[in-house]
Amino acid sequence: MAILPLELSSRFVSDSGGEMSRKRAIVLVDLRPCSRLELERLEHRIGEQSVLSSVLAEIMASPEVGEVALVSDGAPEHRSLLELAKRSGVDGHPTFGQTGAEPVEIAHLVRLAAADVGVLVAANSPQFDAAEVARLIRDKRNSEKPFALFIADAGGEIGFGHLMRCRELALQLTERTGREAVFLVDHLEAALRIEERGLRAEWGAFERQPREAPDHRPAVDAVELARFAEYVVLDLFGKRELSAGWRRRLNRNTLVLDRAEPWCGEADLIVIPGVTFPEEWTLPMAFGDAKTPLLGGSEFVILRREIAELVGHEFEREYDILAYLYADSERDALRNFALKHSLNVRILAEATDDFAELLARSRLFISGFGITFYEALALGTRPVVWPLSDQHERDALRFFDAVGLAPILIHGPEDLDPLLEALHNAEPAPDPITDGTFHIVEHMERALSLSLSEHSTEEVAS
Numbered sequence: 327m328a329i330l331p332l333e334l335s336s337r338f339v340s341d342s343g344g345e346m347s348r349k350r351a352i353v354l355v356d357l358r359p360c361s362r363l364e365l366e367r368l369e370h371r372i373g374e375q376s377v378l379s380s381v382l383a384e385i386m387a388s389p390e391v392g393e394v395a396l397v398s399d400g401a402p403e404h405r406s407l408l409e410l411a412k413r414s415g416v417d418g419h420p421t422f423g424q425t426g427a428e429p430v431e432i433a434h435l436v437r438l439a440a441a442d443v444g445v446l447v448a449a450n451s452p453q454f455d456a457a458e459v460a461r462l463i464r465d466k467r468n469s470e471k472p473f474a475l476f477i478a479d480a481g482g483e484i485g486f487g488h489l490m491r492c493r494e495l496a497l498q499l500t501e502r503t504g505r506e507a508v509f510l511v512d513h514l515e516a517a518l519r520i521e522e523r524g525l526r527a528e529w530g531a532f533e534r535q536p537r538e539a540p541d542h543r544p545a546v547d548a549v550e551l552a553r554f555a556e557y558v559v560l561d562l563f564g565k566r567e568l569s570a571g572w573r574r575r576l577n578r579n580t581l582v583l584d585r586a587e588p589w590c591g592e593a594d595l596i597v598i599p600g601v602t603f604p605e606e607w608t609l610p611m612a613f614g615d616a617k618t619p620l621l622g623g624s625e626f627v628i629l630r631r632e633i634a635e636l637v638g639h640e641f642e643r644e645y646d647i648l649a650y651l652y653a654d655s656e657r658d659a660l661r662n663f664a665l666k667h668s669l670n671v672r673i674l675a676e677a678t679d680d681f682a683e684l685l686a687r688s689r690l691f692i693s694g695f696g697i698t699f700y701e702a703l704a705l706g707t708r709p710v711v712w713p714l715s716d717q718h719e720r721d722a723l724r725f726f727d728a729v730g731l732a733p734i735l736i737h738g739p740e741d742l743d744p745l746l747e748a749l750h751n752a753e754p755a756p757d758p759i760t761d762g763t764f765h766i767v768e769h770m771e772r773a774l775s776l777s778l779s780e781h782s783t784e785e786v787a788s
Contacts, residue, residue: 472505472554472555472556473505473506473507473508473526473554473555473556474496474499474505474506474507474508474555474556474557474558474559474770475508475509475510475551475552475555475557475558475559475578476492476495476496476507476508476509476510476558476559476561477509477510477531477532477548477558477559477560477561477562478492478509478510478511478516478559478561478562479531479561479562479563479566480511480513480515480516481511481512481513481515481516481537482513483652483714484563485650485652485677485694485696486515486516486519486677487696487697487698488561488562488563488583488584489509489511489516489519489520489561490519490630490677490697491561491583491599491628491630491697492509492559492561492583493509493519493520493523493525493630494628494629494630494631494763495559495583495628495763495766495767496509496525497523497525497631498763498764498767499767499770499771500525502764502767503767503771505556505771506526507525507526508525508526508527508528508551508555509525509526509527509528510527510528510529510530510531510532510546510548510551511527511528511529511530512529512530512531512536512537512539512545513537514540514543515677517529517543528546528551529543529544529545529546530545530546530547530548530551531548532548532549532560532568532572532576533548533568533569533572534566548576549575549576549577552576552577552578553577555578556578556774556775557578557579557580557581557594557770557774557775558576558578558579558580558581559580559581559583559770560580560581560582560583560585560593561583561584562582562585564585564714564715564717564718565715565717567587567589568589568592569589570589570592571592572589572592573592573593573594574592579594579595579773579774579775580592580593580594580595580774581593581594581595581596581597581770581773581774582595582596582597583596583597583599584597584598584599584600584602586598586603586613586620588614590613590614590618591613591614591615591616591618592614592616592618593618594618594619594773594774595618595619595620595621595769595770595773595774596613596618596619596620596621597620597621597622597626597766597769598620598621598622598623598626599622599626599627599628599697599762599766600622600623600624600626600627600700600725601622601623601624601724601725601728601729602721602722602724602725602728603622603724604724605724605727607620607622609621609622609623619773621769624728624757624759624762625762625765626762626765626766627700627759627760627761627762627763628697628700628761628762628763628766629700629701629704629759629760629761629762629763630682630697630701632681632682633682633685633701633704633705634704634761635682636682636683636686636705637704637705639686641683641686641687641705642687643687643688643689644670644687644688645670645671645672645684645687645688645689646664646669646670646671646688646689646690646749647660647664647669647670647671647672647688647689647690647691647692647745647749648671648672648674648684648685648687648688648690648691648692648707649671649672649673649674649691649692649693649712650674650677650681650691650692650693650694650698651673651674651675651692651693651694651712652675652694652714656712657673657675659738659739659742660673660692660742661673662739663739663742663745667746669749672684672688682701682705685698685701685702685705685707686705686706686707688707689707689708689749690707690708690709690710690745690748690749691707691708691709691710692709692710692711692712692736693709693710693711693712694711694712694713694714694715694718695711695713695714695718695719695721695722695725696718699711699722699725700759701759703729703756703758703759704758704759704760706755708731708748708753709725709731710734710735710736710745710748711733711734711735711736712735712736712737713735713737719735722735723735729756729757730754730756730757731753731756732753734748
């Protein structure tokens with residue numbers, strides 16, 4: 327790890343006392359001692375490429391450093407400095423900037439540095455002390471385990487169910503084991519939902535073309551990112567499958583979440599976080615020709631903490647129906663039905679920050695099926711399925727059978743009348759739903775973790 331203080335000079339200092347590492351580098355541009363005139367001179371020198379390009383060249387000399395994060399503490403005078411730096415990519419390597427008005431935290435700087443990203447920091451506030459930042463980064467590197475890579479489909483017609491349960495799994499993994507979790511997503515709201523919980527999000531996709539990345543989020547290659555991971559967690563949309571040999575291409579032990587089609591047999595572990603598996607299965611079991619361990623059942627349900635915090639509290643059921651529907655035609659049909667029968671409904675077309683409380687304040691919940699059905703039961707709300715696909719319908723029927731509820735299925739406006747009966751006739755409450763995320767964490771760590779030397783051996787063998 328190299329710390330490169332740049333105080334109007336090019337003095338390189340290694341935190342280990344040896345030669346400057348070309349694998350990971352941080353540049354601290356400390357502007358505190360600079361007068362306005364000195365700052366202008368520094369900007370002029372950077373503009374002539376005499377300082378910044380040489381520094382970037384040192385950072386990017388290794389192919390393992392593919393980007394430089396430009397981080398400012400928000401001082402207005404840094405804007406031109408950072409704009410110059412953003413235009414100074416070396417040898418085709420991308421750069422990206424982060425120049426918001428809010429001060430950047432040292433913790434964010436440390437996370438970037440510990441993730442093998444070169445960091446150029448413009449700072450004139452006391453929070454950036456080179457020696458202290460060096461110590462924090464060294465301590466973080468010494469204490470951290472290699473990260474777990476989560477590849478989750480999210481956004482658009484996919485929604486955010488896959489992402490949100492993976493986020494909870496990642497949070498509990500980090501809290502219980504200290505292992506960092508990194509997400510690969512290609513939807514801006516998905517990335518923000520990951521980052522708002524202090525997790526790292528990269529832009530990209532696996533085995534499909536990623537959506538176009540925003541300017542400030544460079545796309546990364548999934549296979550390349552997996553090289554630095556301890557293991558991979560896949561939570562993919564039900565309408566797509568991976569091609570043969572996907573596990574060999576990832577070259578990491580992999581958990582497939584909530585899927586059990588033939589392509590999943592290449593995985594090292596399969597977990598069904600709930601009860602949506604065929605009744606003839608006896609779990610745990612070996613799946614496919616490779617005899618992949620397959621686990622599942624109510625003890626593996628992932629209950630997000632936003633939901634778990636509300637379990638056991640009494641809420642006024644102010645909404646007859648809460649619905650999360652993707653198609654305009656479905657929302658219009660339900661809205662007309664509610665007007666006809668004077669029902670108080672709340673219809674969502676996208677996720678909201680207050681979804682957990684809305685769910686707790688509703689009597690019925692309609693959706694295409696997913697993690698939210700378990701969340702609804704945990705909060706005493708009756709789930710109803712308007713399936714997104716045949717697979718969603720099959721899973722929903724298995725769910726209703728397993729929890730002991732009569733299925734209510736909607737395929738169109740003609741199927742809405744049973745909602746009235748469900749609102750007026752109370753059913754016996756099914757068994758309570760509790761969070762089983764920690765069980766998945768335990769099995770992930772036990773079944774998937776490899777030492778770094780084992781990774782190296784595996785890569786050489788392949």
